[in-house]
Amino acid sequence: MLKLALANLTHRKIRSALSVLAVAIAITLLLVLVGLSRGTLNEVSNRMQSVQAEIIVRDKHFDLGSMSGGKLWEKEIADIVRIQIDDTPAVEHVMAVFLDRMKLAGLSQNVFGVHPEDFAFFAGSRRLIKGEIFSDVDSPSAALALAEAKSNRKIILDSASTTSEPLNYLPLIIDQRLAAASQLAVGDPVSYGDSPAKIVAVVETGVAGRVFAPINMLRGANGVAAQTAHMFFVKANPSLNTDQLQKLCEQIHSNIRRDATLVANYGQVIAENFRNLTIFMNLVSVIALVICFLFILVTIYTIVLERGKEIAILQSLGASRLRVLGQTVQESLIICSTGTVLGIILTFVVRYLIETLQPLMTIEVRISWILIAVLVGIGGGILSALYPGYIALSHDPVEALSFE
Amino acid sequence: MSDLLIKTEKLCKTFHHDGIKTPVLFDVDMQVRQGEFVAVMGPSGCGKSTLMHILGLMLSPSGGDIIIDGCSAADLNEAGRAKLRREKIGFVFQRFNLLPTVSGYDNIAVAERIRGNTVDGQVDNALAAVDMTEKARFKPGRLSIGQQQRIAIARAIVHRPRIVMADEPTGNLDSTNAETILELFRQIHREQGITIFLITHSLTAAQYADRIIYMADGRIQDIG
Numbered sequence: 001m002l003k004l005a006l007a008n009l010t011h012r013k014i015r016s017a018l019s020v021l022a023v024a025i026a027i028t029l030l031l032v033l034v035g036l037s038r039g040t041l042n043e044v045s046n047r048m049q050s051v052q053a054e055i056i057v058r059d060k061h062f063d064l065g066s067m068s069g070g071k072l073w074e075k076e077i078a079d080i081v082r083i084q085i086d087d088t089p090a091v092e093h094v095m096a097v098f099l100d101r102m103k104l105a106g107l108s109q110n111v112f113g114v115h116p117e118d119f120a121f122f123a124g125s126r127r128l129i130k131g132e133i134f135s136d137v138d139s140p141s142a143a144l145a146l147a148e149a150k151s152n153r154k155i156i157l158d159s160a161s162t163t164s165e166p167l168n169y170l171p172l173i174i175d176q177r178l179a180a181a182s183q184l185a186v187g188d189p190v191s192y193g194d195s196p197a198k199i200v201a202v203v204e205t206g207v208a209g210r211v212f213a214p215i216n217m218l219r220g221a222n223g224v225a226a227q228t229a230h231m232f233f234v235k236a237n238p239s240l241n242t243d244q245l246q247k248l249c250e251q252i253h254s255n256i257r258r259d260a261t262l263v264a265n266y267g268q269v270i271a272e273n274f275r276n277l278t279i280f281m282n283l284v285s286v287i288a289l290v291i292c293f294l295f296i297l298v299t300i301y302t303i304v305l306e307r308g309k310e311i312a313i314l315q316s317l318g319a320s321r322l323r324v325l326g327q328t329v330q331e332s333l334i335i336c337s338t339g340t341v342l343g344i345i346l347t348f349v350v351r352y353l354i355e356t357l358q359p360l361m362t363i364e365v366r367i368s369w370i371l372i373a374v375l376v377g378i379g380g381g382i383l384s385a386l387y388p389g390y391i392a393l394s395h396d397p398v399e400a401l402s403f404e
Numbered sequence: 405m406s407d408l409l410i411k412t413e414k415l416c417k418t419f420h421h422d423g424i425k426t427p428v429l430f431d432v433d434m435q436v437r438q439g440e441f442v443a444v445m446g447p448s449g450c451g452k453s454t455l456m457h458i459l460g461l462m463l464s465p466s467g468g469d470i471i472i473d474g475c476s477a478a479d480l481n482e483a484g485r486a487k488l489r490r491e492k493i494g495f496v497f498q499r500f501n502l503l504p505t506v507s508g509y510d511n512i513a514v515a516e517r518i519r520g521n522t523v524d525g526q527v528d529n530a531l532a533a534v535d536m537t538e539k540a541r542f543k544p545g546r547l548s549i550g551q552q553q554r555i556a557i558a559r560a561i562v563h564r565p566r567i568v569m570a571d572e573p574t575g576n577l578d579s580t581n582a583e584t585i586l587e588l589f590r591q592i593h594r595e596q597g598i599t600i601f602l603i604t605h606s607l608t609a610a611q612y613a614d615r616i617i618y619m620a621d622g623r624i625q626d627i628g
């Protein structure tokens with residue numbers, strides 16, 4: 001009977017191909033919409049978790065969405081460093097981050113102001129593709145003073161540069177995706193507000209920030225006091241277990257009255273911060289799922305209802321209802337499984353195209369969603385064949401046989 | 405065991421469409437014995453095709469009963485009727501009703517698979533019986549109408565049913581092809597002993613039968 005199903009499909013090649021394509025588009029739509037809605041947020045979360053640190057400390061007013069809000073002070077680092085858990089020094093290193101925003105590639109980007117010596121913690125295993133790590137001035141006021149001495153305009157100077165002449169720009173390290181999206185390379189000048197800036201290095205994709213700058217120069221440019229930071233990353237003693245890390249978070253909160261979160265839980269924290277967005281994403285996923293299912297249902301419904309005469313012929317040969325339904329399900333499954341496989345392949349093609357044309361967009365294709373898509377494809381195929389099959393079976397076979 | 409193959413008792417059929425009742429058959433009592441070649445004749449709309457579809461368990465009667473090979477159709481559910489149809493009946497239709505997407509051979513093979521039989525020499529034998537061995541691999545669309553009807557007959561006899569029910573099998577054929585098909589029915593009847601129940605409005609076709617039942621206005625008028 002599989003031969004009959006295949007013969008029916010190959011007999012109407014274009015219609016079958018269009019049906020397969022319809023299912024494939026539905027599956028692609030499902031995977032791309034879900035991947036797109038979740039991908040960007042997860043990508044941010046993954047990047048933050050790539051920092052070689054275990055704990056993020058931030059002010060309770062600090063907004064993870066806009067990466068702005070309450071401030072910390074670097075002097076609190078001393079309070080964190082001295083914490084002991086079970087009589088063992090619990091903290092190995094603390095990294096301060098001062099955040100600002102600038103426009104690159106037509107989009108507003110977060111700039112991570114970090115100490116040059118801390119950059120290795122942010123880069124982790126990722127290497128600089130081109131260029132070198134920037135250097136910094138001693139303090140924001142030094143940066144401001146140098147800027148004023150050089151020009152009437154607000155210009156940032158890098159007095160600590162290894163070159164003999166001070167640099168009159170803000171040195172920036174950008175990640176590979178931003179470099180691709182903005183068509184920027186090492187040495188290219190850009191604008192930081194009204195001030196000049198320059199790309200000094202490009203780092204592999206996956207680091208916490210897309211743009212890094214020297215922390216003091218960034219503070220100077222923003223006119224804030226030295227030691228101001230928006231958040232700290234805490235590198236804990238490697239001997240601490242999960243419970244001790246949790247204790248460390250509690251201790252940090254108790255000592256400096258700031259929120260301390262395990263980096264591993266960042267995804268959860270960000271999901272809580274973006275509760276409405278998460279609801280929206282779930283809604284998009286459900287809608288995509290329903291659309292995908294309806295798409296398959298309509299496609300197969302049309303095919304099966306056209307089979308009225310064939311179903312009547314099978315009945316006249318003595319085929320039971322179960323066998324006739326099995327026949328329609330078989331055809332539907334061939335279409336849906338082929339469409340599902342094609343849809344999954346198309347999803348990767350679409351992901352490649354989108355991420356090539358829009359490098360800052362992320363489409364996350366997870367195995368779990370591929371499995372859901374397969375279930376929707378196969379389940380949709382079965383259910384959407386059963387109902388019209390049942391309808392066709394309830395028609396008068398004699399009447400169906402009399403149709404030309 | 406009785407050689408009575410089909411017996412109807414007060415068989416009635418009324419169609420209901422959009423609240424309108426259309427009575428088609430009225431108290432039809434008839435019998436067909438094993439090995440008979442029976443023709444049912446009558447003008448268009450007299451109910452002969454409806455009678456055949458009810459006897460072939462494709463339609464349910466509104467009243468009365470049919471006994472086929474000792475089984476009362478009234479006692480059978482849908483699955484039971486399908487089983488009886490599958491095992492004991494073969495159909496030949498005026499419009500052939502072959503599956504258009506598969507070859508003549510596969511049309512017959514599908515019927516055998518539905519019966520749960522393995523496809524072996526029986527299909528070839530049926531094709532040989534209707535002289536269609538050579539063109540068996542062609543799809544129906546590539547066969548002449550006479551050849552299509554021969555494939556349909558091969559499909560109807562492949563499982564050696566107790567009865568072949570043919571509804572105007574020559575209605576779409578020219579006289580030469582019609583004669584060939586009717587000869588084929590006669591041959592099958594004589595050589596294989598299969599009961600033939602032929603619905604026709606053609607006297608020429610009816611004359612191939614051993615016995616003719618005349619119908620008019622949903623009633624049996626005469627049994628010759």
